Amino acid sequence: MPKKILIIGTGGTISSIDTGEGLSSSLPVEEILYFCTDQLKDLDFQADIRDIINIDSTLIQPEDWIKIAEEIELEYPQYDGFVILHGTDTLAYTASMLSFMLRNPAKPIVFTGSMIPAPIEHSDAINNVADSIRFAVDGCPGVFVAFNHKVIRAPRASKIASEDIDAFASVNEPPVALITSRDIKYNKKMIKTTDMPFSVDTLMDNNVFVLKIFPGLEPSFVEPIIANKNISGIVVESYGAGGLPYRGRNLLDVLANVAHKIPVVLTSQVVYDGVNLKTYEVGLRAHNAGVISARDMTKEATITKLMWLLGHTRDIERIRKFFEISLAGEVSPAEKAT
Numbered sequence: 001m002p003k004k005i006l007i008i009g010t011g012g013t014i015s016s017i018d019t020g021e022g023l024s025s026s027l028p029v030e031e032i033l034y035f036c037t038d039q040l041k042d043l044d045f046q047a048d049i050r051d052i053i054n055i056d057s058t059l060i061q062p063e064d065w066i067k068i069a070e071e072i073e074l075e076y077p078q079y080d081g082f083v084i085l086h087g088t089d090t091l092a093y094t095a096s097m098l099s100f101m102l103r104n105p106a107k108p109i110v111f112t113g114s115m116i117p118a119p120i121e122h123s124d125a126i127n128n129v130a131d132s133i134r135f136a137v138d139g140c141p142g143v144f145v146a147f148n149h150k151v152i153r154a155p156r157a158s159k160i161a162s163e164d165i166d167a168f169a170s171v172n173e174p175p176v177a178l179i180t181s182r183d184i185k186y187n188k189k190m191i192k193t194t195d196m197p198f199s200v201d202t203l204m205d206n207n208v209f210v211l212k213i214f215p216g217l218e219p220s221f222v223e224p225i226i227a228n229k230n231i232s233g234i235v236v237e238s239y240g241a242g243g244l245p246y247r248g249r250n251l252l253d254v255l256a257n258v259a260h261k262i263p264v265v266l267t268s269q270v271v272y273d274g275v276n277l278k279t280y281e282v283g284l285r286a287h288n289a290g291v292i293s294a295r296d297m298t299k300e301a302t303i304t305k306l307m308w309l310l311g312h313t314r315d316i317e318r319i320r321k322f323f324e325i326s327l328a329g330e331v332s333p334a335e336k337a338t
Contacts, residue, residue: 002044003080003137011054012087014114032118039130057087062206069101073200081108081136088113095154097304099143099328104196108136109143124165131179151177155301155330172296203311207232219254233263242275243282256289263319267294267302301330
């Protein structure tokens with residue numbers, strides 16, 4: 001019996017056409033699939049289609065994450081796998097959040113997109129869509145990003161190029177699989193299964209502020225922002241292995257003063273290896289001030305995990321403990337994390 005796959009369209013470059021005023025999302029999924037006919041002709045599957053939104057992914061909002069999650073929840077019993085077509089700019093955020101919202105999936109849920117619109121000659125959309133459907137038909141459980149013949153665990157995916165078709169990296173762990181023209185080569189160590197029942201939990205609080213540290217950042221600029229009572233949590237993008245500046249311009253004290261009121265999570269501006277607050281004196285000071293380490297999580301997963309946790313608790317110590325454990329494969333075990 002052919003596998004039933006639901007393909008959900010949300011727009012992005014993959015569905016764009018040139019309007020004369022720049023690329024604009026408008027193609028439905030049905031037309032995108034037309035371009036993939038040759039690549040999929042030998043695959044035994046049945047595809048259904050849902051175009052739930054069709055927008056540039058720059059315009060994606062947290063409400064859209066909920067809409068995608070609820071669509072999967074509604075259709076989950078009827079399908080063997082899901083493919084979500086999405087713009088690349090915010091794909092890693094959406095995929096990360098869905099990995100937290102969709103608890104214990106026993107079926108493949110695969111995000112993909114393209115760097116070149118589907119109608120344009122030599123578009124990467126053809127391979128990316130075909131790979132995603134092939135992977136969904138194969139049945140590996142979990143939430144993933146499939147791009148340029150790589151399959152990445154969703155909360156480990158990060159966009160690292162704005163034009164190159166190899167636009168996504170698997171950060172701080174190997175890809176789950178590589179897809180060739182003949183087969184899918186799995187990294188079996190990366191495959192996780194569960195006996196827990198599937199559920200959907202869309203509770204979140206997106207009132208998170210992201211602060212990027214740079215030399216010369218004045219504390220007086222930061223203080224009135226983080227004093228805003230509507231901010232539920234802060235993510236700080238620091239340097240390297242992590243730390244907060246205190247010489248000349250004392251951001252350490254500014255953030256220490258708020259870290260006992262709301263969670264302050266420290267991530268890194270560099271892509272690989274992550275935060276280790278026990279390496280340098282500046283990191284130890286931040287740790288002692290009550291800052292939470294994101295360890296080797298991506299920036300996208302750090303932000304969305306904090307949003308999702310804040311939807312369930314405001315207890316800083318509980319949030320700290322949840323940042324020490326993996327909910328969806330987003331962080332390495334403590335003894336392996338940097």
